[in-house]
Amino acid sequence: MTSQNYCGFIRPLSSENKGQALPAYPLSEQKEIVIGRDPSCDIALDPDRYLMVSRHHAKFRAFYLPENGLLRWEICDLNSINGTYINGRALHGCYKLQGGDCIELGQNGPQFIFEYQVTTPLLSSPNNPNYSHPSTPDSVTFTQLFPLASTGRSLTQKAYFIPAVVTVIFVVLMFAAVGEAKAFNFLLATYLTAATSYFVYQLCGKPKPWWVLAGCAGLTSLIIVSPVLPLFIIIFREILPGNLPTEGENINFINLLIRMFFGAGLMEELIKAVPLFAAYFIGSLLQSPWREKVGIWEPLDGILLGTASAVGFTFVETLGQYVPNIISTGSIPTGDGSGQLLGLQLLIPRILGSLAGHIAYSGYFGYFIGLSVLKPKKALQILAVGCICAASLHALWNAMGFVSVVLLVLIGIASYAFLAAAILKARALSPTRSQNFATRFFGD
Numbered sequence: 001m002t003s004q005n006y007c008g009f010i011r012p013l014s015s016e017n018k019g020q021a022l023p024a025y026p027l028s029e030q031k032e033i034v035i036g037r038d039p040s041c042d043i044a045l046d047p048d049r050y051l052m053v054s055r056h057h058a059k060f061r062a063f064y065l066p067e068n069g070l071l072r073w074e075i076c077d078l079n080s081i082n083g084t085y086i087n088g089r090a091l092h093g094c095y096k097l098q099g100g101d102c103i104e105l106g107q108n109g110p111q112f113i114f115e116y117q118v119t120t121p122l123l124s125s126p127n128n129p130n131y132s133h134p135s136t137p138d139s140v141t142f143t144q145l146f147p148l149a150s151t152g153r154s155l156t157q158k159a160y161f162i163p164a165v166v167t168v169i170f171v172v173l174m175f176a177a178v179g180e181a182k183a184f185n186f187l188l189a190t191y192l193t194a195a196t197s198y199f200v201y202q203l204c205g206k207p208k209p210w211w212v213l214a215g216c217a218g219l220t221s222l223i224i225v226s227p228v229l230p231l232f233i234i235i236f237r238e239i240l241p242g243n244l245p246t247e248g249e250n251i252n253f254i255n256l257l258i259r260m261f262f263g264a265g266l267m268e269e270l271i272k273a274v275p276l277f278a279a280y281f282i283g284s285l286l287q288s289p290w291r292e293k294v295g296i297w298e299p300l301d302g303i304l305l306g307t308a309s310a311v312g313f314t315f316v317e318t319l320g321q322y323v324p325n326i327i328s329t330g331s332i333p334t335g336d337g338s339g340q341l342l343g344l345q346l347l348i349p350r351i352l353g354s355l356a357g358h359i360a361y362s363g364y365f366g367y368f369i370g371l372s373v374l375k376p377k378k379a380l381q382i383l384a385v386g387c388i389c390a391a392s393l394h395a396l397w398n399a400m401g402f403v404s405v406v407l408l409v410l411i412g413i414a415s416y417a418f419l420a421a422a423i424l425k426a427r428a429l430s431p432t433r434s435q436n437f438a439t440r441f442f443g444d
Contacts, residue, residue, distance in 0.1 A: 007026070007116060007117045008026070008027040008060075008062075008071075008072075008073045008097075008114070008115075008116045009024040009025055009026045009027055009114075009115060009116070010024065010025050010027065010043075010060075010103065010112040010113065010114050010115070011023075011024040011025075011112060011113050011115060012110065012111070012112055013102065013110075013111035013112060013113055024115075025043050025112075027060050027062065027073050028062065029062045029071060030062075032059045032060065032061045033059060033060040033061070034056055034058075034059045034078070035057055035058055035059070035060070035105070036053060036054055036055050036056040036057040036058070036078075037050060037053050037054065037055050037057070038055040038056055041055075041056060045105075045110060050105070050109060050110055052082045052105070052106035052107070052108070052109040053080075053082075053105045053106055053109055053110065054078070054080040054081050054082070056078050057077075057078060057080045057084065057105050057106075058075055058076060058077050058078055058080065058084050058091075058103075058105065059075070059076050059078060060073055060074070060075050060076075060097075061073065061074060061076070063096075072096060072097070073096075073097050073114070074094045074095060074096045074097060075091070075094065075095055075097055075103060075114075076093065076094040076095075077091045077092070077093070077094075080105070080106070081106075082105075082106030082107060082109065083106060083107070084103070084104070084105060084106075085102075085103070085104040085106075085107065086101055086102070086103060086104075087101060087102050088102070088104075097114045098114070099114065099115055099116055100113065100114070100115070101113070101114045108437065163195075163198065166191075166194070167191075170187060170190070170191045173187050174187050174188065174191075185319060185347055186319065188347065188348070188351075189315055189318060189319055189347055189351055190315070192348070192351040192352060193311045193314060193315050193351055193354070194311075196311070196351070196352065196354055196355045196359060197213070197307050197308060197311050197359070199355070200303070200304070200307045200355075200359060200363060200419075200423070201213075201304065201307075202438065203420070203423050203438060204300050204303055204304055204423055204426070204427070204438065205300075205427060205436040205437045205438020206300040206301070206304065206430065206432065206435075206436060206438075207437075208293070208301070208304045208305075209293050209294075212279070212293065212294055212305070212308075213304065213305065213307075213308040214308070215275075216275045216276070216279060216305045216308040216309050216312070217308045217309060217311045217312030217315070218312060219274070219275040219278065219309075219312070220271070220272055220274070220275050220308075220309040220310075220312035220313050220316075221312040221313070221315065221316045223271055223274060223275075224271065224313060224316055224317070225316060225320070229271070232267050232270070232271060233267070235267075236262050236263055236266060236267035237262070237263045237267070240262045240263075240266075241258055241259060241262055242259055242260075242261070242262030242263025242264070242266070242267060243259060243263060244259060244260075244263050244264070245259065245402075253399065253403065256399050256402060257395055257396070257399045260394075260395035260396075260398040260399045261391055261392065261395040264394060264395060264398050265361075265390070265391030265392065265393070265394035265395035265398070266387070266391040266395075268313070268358075268394065269361055269362065269365055269387060269390045269391050269394060270387070271313070272306065272309040272310055272313050272358070272361075272362045272365075273306075273309070273362070273365060273366075273369065273387075275305065275308075275309050276296060276302060276305045276306060276309060276366055276369050277369070279294060279295055279296055279305055280295050280296040280369070280373065282294055282295065283295015283296065283297070296366075296369060296370050296373055297370070297373055297374075297431075298370050298373065298374055298426070298429065298430055298431060298432075299366075299367045299368075299370035299371045299374070299422070299425070299426035299429055299430070300370065300423075300426045300427065300430050301366075301370050302365075302366030302367055302368070302369040302370030302371070302373075302426075303363045303364075303366045303367050303370065303419075303422060303423060303426055304366070305366055306359075306362040306363045306364075306365055306366025306367075306369070307359050307362065307363045307366070309362050309366075310354060310358035310359040310361070310362035310363065311354070311358075311359065313358055313362075314350070314351060314354040314357070314358045314359070315351075318346075318347055318350045318351060319347075353412070355416060356412035356413065356415045356416040357397060357412070357415065359419070360393070360415035360416050360418060360419040361390040361391075361393055361394045361415065362390070363419045363422065363423075364386070364389065364390050364393070364415075364418050364419050364422050365386045365387060365389075365390035367386065367422035367423075367425070367426055368382050368383060368385060368386020368387070368389075368390075369383065369386065370426065371386075371429075372386075374429065389418070393411070393414070393415045393418060396411045397411050397412065397415065
């Protein structure tokens with residue numbers, strides 16, 4: 001009967017060289033194996049690429065089980081700056097490795113899977129022609145056959161698992177709502193607004209509680225269905241020169257632009273900014289860490305809450321005004337259900353277009369609201385510039401709809417460019433840049 005041994009090794013979880021076999025790093029039975037960025041390490045990682053990895057980050061060492069004398073390995077953190085994670089949990093001290101364990105050096109750092117193979121003395125010799133090293137494509141391990149056993153936290157953080165779950169839920173609900181126009185439109189609008197806001201959230205890279213974002217969207221929704229909205233209309237469309245043109249009215253472009261600036265851009269951007277100022281005020285009354293979670297303390301906070309406010313505005317405006325009007329009028333009488341079809345056709349571009357519309361304007365203004373918190377001595381100047389810019393983009397979009405489709409596209413692209421530039425600048429200015437999951441900026 002031939003005795004069995006265990007051959008342990010770690011294999012990189014991912015590689016930029018797709019389609020090639022990932023090399024494995026064998027673990028020694030006699031000596032400790034140190035991994036880090038220092039060239040003297042047994043497993044030396046690229047010092048320029050893996051900035052989150054310490055010079056001497058962790059070590060592997062072998063030990064024998066007292067009950068049966070079998071060989072095993074453990075990993076010990078070497079007081080690394082960004083920590084070591086096993087299956088998503090921070091490692092304190094040492095950990096006895098099991099097959100399929102996911103090892104991560106620093107949050108969002110390089111990941112490795114611990115694997116082992118059972119070998120015999122005959123087959124474990126490299127001189128044997130039937131020998132298969134763990135790093136060769138011919139060997140098959142448990143985690144290769146069952147990938148789910150080795151994904152660890154990557155499944156939820158790097159595979160967009162949660163968005164996929166949400167998508168499946170909405171798909172099932174929309175199937176159930178087929179034939180019910182209002183329910184179907186509500187579900188579709190909810191999913192599309194969530195998807196567009198999630199896109200901006202990923203670009204910003206700063207965690208913000210979902211209930212804070214939902215609360216901001218809800219407050220904006222309440223404002224535009226409350227008696228407060230008529231007050232804004234009186235101020236901006238009757239007192240100020242913001243009365244919107246009526247159908248068939250002959251008006252030049254400059255006059256149209258002025259009306260849109262006051263009656264649409266300035267009015268609506270200030271409405272959407274109300275929840276942001278409320279969040280800042282509420283946050284200032286709280287103690288840390290709640291004040292940072294709820295309030296606005298930097299431009300990224302302003303962008304995230306501005307985006308959420310725009311989602312609430314777009315949602316109610318589209319489902320509460322535009323789509324019902326189309327459905328009720330059925331302006332193209334092509335048969336039964338034509339109004340519902342036209343309403344659905346309007347809903348999709350309005351919601352998706354909010355990324356270069358309401359979300360872009362409000363997110364951009366939110367950047368200036370957050371910037372005014374960072375630079376309080378220049379707050380009024382910063383807020384004035386931000387409000388005028390956001391309202392101007394909004395007015396240009398509305399006015400160009402009467403002039404040219406091509407110009408409308410260009411204004412939409414410019415609006416998104418303004419938002420994207422604000423996000424990039426906000427990430428650079430962020431006091432919590434080192435914790436930003438979009439920039440993935442780490443230091444040793």
